[in-house]
Amino acid sequence: MLTAAQLAKASCPPNKAYIRLVDTAGLFIEISRTRARWYVRFQKNGKQSRTSIGVYPQMSLAEARTQCYRFLGGLASNQYPVGSTAKPSIIKAHITEREMFQTIARKWLNKSKPGWGPVHADRYERMLERDVIPRIGTTHISAIKTVDLSGVVDAISARGVRETGKRCIRMIETIFKWAGTEGHEINCSTAGLITRLGAPKAEEHFPAITDPAELGEFLRAVKHYHGSPVIRALIELQFMIPCRPSELRLATWDDFNLEAMEFTIPSSRLKRTVANKAAGDAHIIPLSRQAAEILKTLPRFVSDPSVFPSSKRGRPISDNGARTAIISLGWGERQSMHGSRAVFRTLGEEVLKLDQALLEITLHHRLADQLRGAYRRVSRLDDRRAMMQAWSDMLDCLRTGQDYSHLVQK
Template sequence: MLTDTEIRRAKPKEKAYKLSDEKGLYLEIMPNGARYWRMKYRFEGKEKRAAFGVYPEVTLKEARDKRDEARKLLAQGIDPTEHKRAIKAAKAALTEHSFEVIAREWHQKVSSAWTPGHSENVLSRLEQNIFPAIGDKPISTITAPDLLKTLRETESRAPETARRLRQTCGQIFRYAIATGRAERDLSGDLRGALTPAGAKRHHASITKPAEIGDLLRNIDGYHGSVVVRAALRLAPLVFVRPGELRQAEWSEINFEAAEWRIPGPKMKMRSVHVVPLSQQALTVLQNLQPLTGHGRYVFPSDRSPKGDRCLSENAVLAALRRMGYEKGEMTGHGFRSMASTLLNEQGWHRDAVERQLAHAERNAVRAAYNYAEHLPERRKMMQAWADYLDRLKQGADVIELDARRKA
């Protein structure tokens, strides 16, 4: 029997040679010094060799264990070499037929006909929402409940994204069917399982990047009141409720800290709300300050020369209508839905998004103290959001899904 000492002392020679152990196991030492574990055996009357790896990566004990496993297979009438090949092939097939592998293959095939922005959006949604849950599963083993569970997790954050993903997954399943790696498109089983589009939307909103870019350019070109145009420019950068926006007061704006602190009595939840101000938001306010900074309100009514009355409730809405946006397309409240949809889709921390939207806190005691919760993350998010809107306004169609990590 071999020993580790004997193996370590063995030197390479001009020709390969063997150091025998027992029961067919031996170590073959090559002229270049490489050492390979082999096992000689007979199967169906033919002499064969099994390979167990390289020493010292595979130790003497491990090589003996592999030999014993091979001998058990031989006792059952199974060729250990063919058995090893079959296992390797099965593992390779599972990898080649995984949902992620097929999805990426499908994406590569079809994305050449898309714009770069749309191509990136589709793949990023899959990477963010689908691959972590079912990407490594063989596509033929995925069930409708598997897919539904994954989509519902996305739906809780971004309903529209979940609906788009169901359609995308259906295309991937159909591609797998066409290439012989799946038998049916199970996404069809989920019809009606997700919330229908618009079922929970109370305020019309624009969420398609290209249309957002159009809206922002239309706002810049608005020819009405300077104050209303400033309100329209600030609205998408802060996405507060319309009443909170029009009632903004200069005393609440802290340029040095780059934040707007809205007092609790003005808020729907009756607690202080901090709005981090991006450089773009600060610019809007700084440009407006010489015009309205002498009064109380940031956006005073044009019927109030002293600035002691804020914009009317319908000022922003009327401006949107003058720009051609109908009731079912966009509202003042729609800037919130726009931000909520896309920020969730871009992968920002859900709690940070919810806190910035000042949504209801279930725990009333906690609600009184959480106005600054997630503030560092929210500051990064608000600046990244403003930068993203700038890119859309300039005509970009790419959604920076990695914005949170780059910020």
Template sequence: MCPHHQWRPTLQTNKLTDTAIRKAKNGDKSVKMADGGGLYLELHPNGSRYWRMKYRFGGVEKRLAFGVYPEVTLADARRKRDDARRLLANDADPGEQLKAAKVAVQASAEAAQMIAKGLPVPGTFEFVAREWLTTVHDHKVSAGHAGRTKTRLEQNIFPWLGARPISEIEAPELLQALRRVEARGAIETAHRIKDSCAQVFRYGIACGVCTRNPAADLKDALKPVPTRHLAAIVDPIGTGKLLRDIAEYQGHPVVCAALKLSALLLLRPGELRHLEWAWIDFDSATLTVPSQLMKRTKADKQDGPPHIVPLARQAINILRELQALTGGEGRRLVFPSPQSRSRCISDNAVRSALRRMGYGNDDMTAHGFRAMARTLIAERLGVLPEVIEAQLAHAVADPLGRAYNRTQFLDQRRDMMGRWADYLDRLRQGAEVVPIDRRATS
């Protein structure tokens, strides 16, 4: 006998007959007609008749409700009683089993309704992923970054795994979905999607909807991301020729200025083209780029310091000339679009100018000016790497793991930017290649 209940079979079961039930009269008080084995029919004064089963489990007397007679026949009630007795014999509480079954039926009905409406079902990968996107990811990264992550999941994962319970997804299933992305040649995208899925699974573990992260098992399952560097000219002779081509370029004056300042300011292309006149202080010869425009985490964009760019004499001269064209009352942007002064030049403006000058995608890019400066300043001017990285707005950790503050090394960076501008002048003028300067700014 199971230790959790004290049910004992009666000496006789199946006492009732349909004839006896039909002939029974409802009285002024509730009456019970026993069938045996705990099953009985309860007759109420109002005429209703309910099937009930009494049993004990864990030392507690309990009841089961089997429905209303005659909708539930005598035979149906007996089958339910026998099913309950089998559960008791296996040390299971039939009342709890019934509750669980009702919950499952309700959950199934709700899931069907959500599917019909095109909504993800709770507990599925898509439901957890969308919750992670809105609860965590959107608050950590920029809107553009969050949008790209959402699109990648919608296009590459949800169609295959979105409706699957997240707790049942195994590494081979996830790998199969990622292989489809890999087969398109989008190796880097496949890795990014895997990383996003890993974060979804970690969120699911924290929320208690799954217990493991199958993406962690795919560390070496995808093809490695090919090493790819944006094209850049990093030798003095090639740089001199590029600078002369820029000086002779007959394009739009705003684009010409953007080309020249790309080499002098060391900003990312997106940061450069969004520059505003209010950020430039000609008296102190500095450009202060708001933190929100920089390539940083969302928290750093909101709370981080602005990025300060010391302006060399050559940069100031170019900006003064450009100010006469795009500055003035009510004019905000340094590089407004020719089509509308309320928008900056497109991200393709500098690249297109380079193409018209004969520099293909494999020769030089707008972003390549930063690589040019990083290489030549280190090799030819002997500037300390941390000073260069600070000017490039790279967060570089020191031996203790702390990131360099981007406002540090301002004096050294001011000296570096002046020397860099002078060096570019010499290269543009075709001067003999300057030997490596062993001096380093301190």
């Protein structure tokens, strides 16, 4: 069976009129000193014949295989007479596209979407339409070889987006497995493709300050931020309520109970699968006295339920608002909104000596095996209430330069 690399190196020696390279399913190519042409060998009514389907390199190996399968399919259904010289354009008009990779991949995508969130679905659809289908979309799925996928992966690697490449390889592998269950023949493996993405870079984390003194400097800078008071409140609350930034930024007043001193994040806004968003419980984070005081300073609008509304009424503030404010204060490379969770997790355990399980529950993390069963996310609410108050008290001490040793858990 031919490979694209063999084909690129092939040439006709001076002492021959042409050379013939054989591929699969009757497909072969004749290379002379002036041209290279694809042919399909077939047999009908006991007679063997051949027909030309295109010229190389205008028609690649993958495309030639696709045209070969189309021609043979049309021949089997008596659409082409013996000796037919039907061109690819005619073949395309007669053969169904159900065997094309793009048809099968889009069918898989449409069947998978109902179980995905909108962001996840959009990511995979863009990846399929941008990176994969333009290269192998019209190829017969059984004619796709690993070398054809190498071109897909190499193009992604050239953009320097290794994680996208890994996702793309996993997606193609999943499509092939699903296509196999639909009765399609698969003659390709994704094994080894990940090596074409190069060595992984060092893992990058969201910037987070884990030095108490430096955190105090940052909190003082935020307190003296002269921009939007809504953005300042959002940043301050993000450090007192260590949820994911979008869970706080998109909050409505119905999510806060200032009498019970609780912030309830609906399941639909939590980081979960679509099924778990629909069936899961809400997540409760106790509010400290300082957090409640900040919330009471924020204006409420009858026409807008958002706690952090943008200048365009009816919409919450964008995620760029707080990020831009932190950058303008000169802390963009050292602290991020999402990094506030790492600050809480690290300093909470290392400085305040807080209960590891309570920290994980508050962050809405999956508990480790040794902790699961002993705790529930909604349990020990009183303990977590005391913990969040101690955390906010420590933030106040760091901001004002006071001693916080009395807050350390014994």
